[in-house]
Amino acid sequence: MSVIAELSVPGEDFGLGQFLDVVSGIAIELESMVPMGETAIPFFWVHNSHRDTFTANLTDQDVVNEISEIDTLENKTLYALEWNGETDQLFQAIQQQGAQVLSATGTPREWEFELRFPSHESLSDFQRYCNQAQISLNVARIYNPTRPDSGPWFGLTxxxxxxxxxxxxxxxxxxxxxxxxxxxxxxxxxxxxxxxxxxxxxxxxxxxxxxxxxxxxxxxx
Missing domain, CATH: 1.10.10 (Arc Repressor Mutant, subunit A)
Known part of the structure; x- marks a missing residue:
C-alpha cells in the first residue's frame, strides 16, 4: 500500500539543490523527474526575473551536461536538466526506493518534498539510507492516500x-x-x-x- 511523506532537507544536504542556487529567497519548483536509463531528468520552473542567473549558475557546474528551455507559462519558464545524478545521494535514495516526486520546492536554505513511496517499508528504507548518508530529514507528515484519513478537505491545508x-x-x-x-x-x-x-x-x-x-x-x- 503506497504512502506519501511530506519532508524537508537542508540545502547543503541536497546535491542538486546546491548547484541550483539562485538569488537568496527565490524558490525553484521541481515539476517532475523523467527516468532516463540509470538517471532521471529533472524539470524545473524558474521565475522569469531570475532565469538568467539560474542558467548562468548551471553552466558553471561540472555535473551538468545540458539545460534546455521547454516551455513558458505566464511569468515562469520550464527547464529540463541533463546531469550526472550519481553525485546526488538524496536522489539516489529516491530512485532506489521507487519513490515518486509529487512536488518539490527549494531555496538555497531548504528544500521541501512531497514523495510517494510504494510501501511503508520502502519509506523506512529511504529514511535509513538518508541517515547513513548523513542527510538530515525533517518529516512533517506521513499518510496513506488510499484511505479516507487525510482530513476534511482531502489533505488540503x-x-x-x-x-x-x-x-x-x-x-x-x-x-x-x-x-x-x-x-x-x-x-x-x-x-x-x-x-x-x-x-x-x-x-x-x-x-x-x-x-x-x-x-x-x-x-x-
Missing part, C-alpha cells in the same frame, strides 16, 4: 484550501481567465510565486487523495 477557493471564486480557472495570480496574491497579501505554488500543491494533493485511489485495495472504514 487551510492555506491551500483558501487559495484554491479564492481562485475558483475569482474565475482563475475560467476560459478566458478572469484574474491572474498577481491579483490573487495582492488579495491574500503574498507573492504571485507563492500563489502559483499553493495552487499547484493543492491540485497535487487533491489528485493524490481522490482520483489516484487504489483500484485493488479497499479503504479501511
Amino acid at each position: 487551510p492555506i491551500q484550501r483558501e487559495t484554491l477557493l479564492l481562485a475558483i471564486e475569482r474565475g482563475y480557472y475560467e476560459i478566458p481567465r478572469q484574474c491572474t495570480t498577481l491579483e490573487l496574491a495582492e488579495e491574500l497579501g503574498v507573492s504571485d510565486q507563492a500563489i502559483t505554488e499553493r495552487l499547484r500543491r493543492a491540485i497535487v494533493t487533491l489528485v493524490s487523495n481522490t482520483v489516484q485511489f487504489s483500484t485493488t485495495e479497499t479503504p479501511e472504514m
Whole structure:
C-alpha cells in the first residue's frame, strides 16, 4: 500500500539543490523527474526575473551536461536538466526506493518534498539510507492516500484550501481567465510565486487523495 511523506532537507544536504542556487529567497519548483536509463531528468520552473542567473549558475557546474528551455507559462519558464545524478545521494535514495516526486520546492536554505513511496517499508528504507548518508530529514507528515484519513478537505491545508477557493471564486480557472495570480496574491497579501505554488500543491494533493485511489485495495472504514 503506497504512502506519501511530506519532508524537508537542508540545502547543503541536497546535491542538486546546491548547484541550483539562485538569488537568496527565490524558490525553484521541481515539476517532475523523467527516468532516463540509470538517471532521471529533472524539470524545473524558474521565475522569469531570475532565469538568467539560474542558467548562468548551471553552466558553471561540472555535473551538468545540458539545460534546455521547454516551455513558458505566464511569468515562469520550464527547464529540463541533463546531469550526472550519481553525485546526488538524496536522489539516489529516491530512485532506489521507487519513490515518486509529487512536488518539490527549494531555496538555497531548504528544500521541501512531497514523495510517494510504494510501501511503508520502502519509506523506512529511504529514511535509513538518508541517515547513513548523513542527510538530515525533517518529516512533517506521513499518510496513506488510499484511505479516507487525510482530513476534511482531502489533505488540503487551510492555506491551500483558501487559495484554491479564492481562485475558483475569482474565475482563475475560467476560459478566458478572469484574474491572474498577481491579483490573487495582492488579495491574500503574498507573492504571485507563492500563489502559483499553493495552487499547484493543492491540485497535487487533491489528485493524490481522490482520483489516484487504489483500484485493488479497499479503504479501511
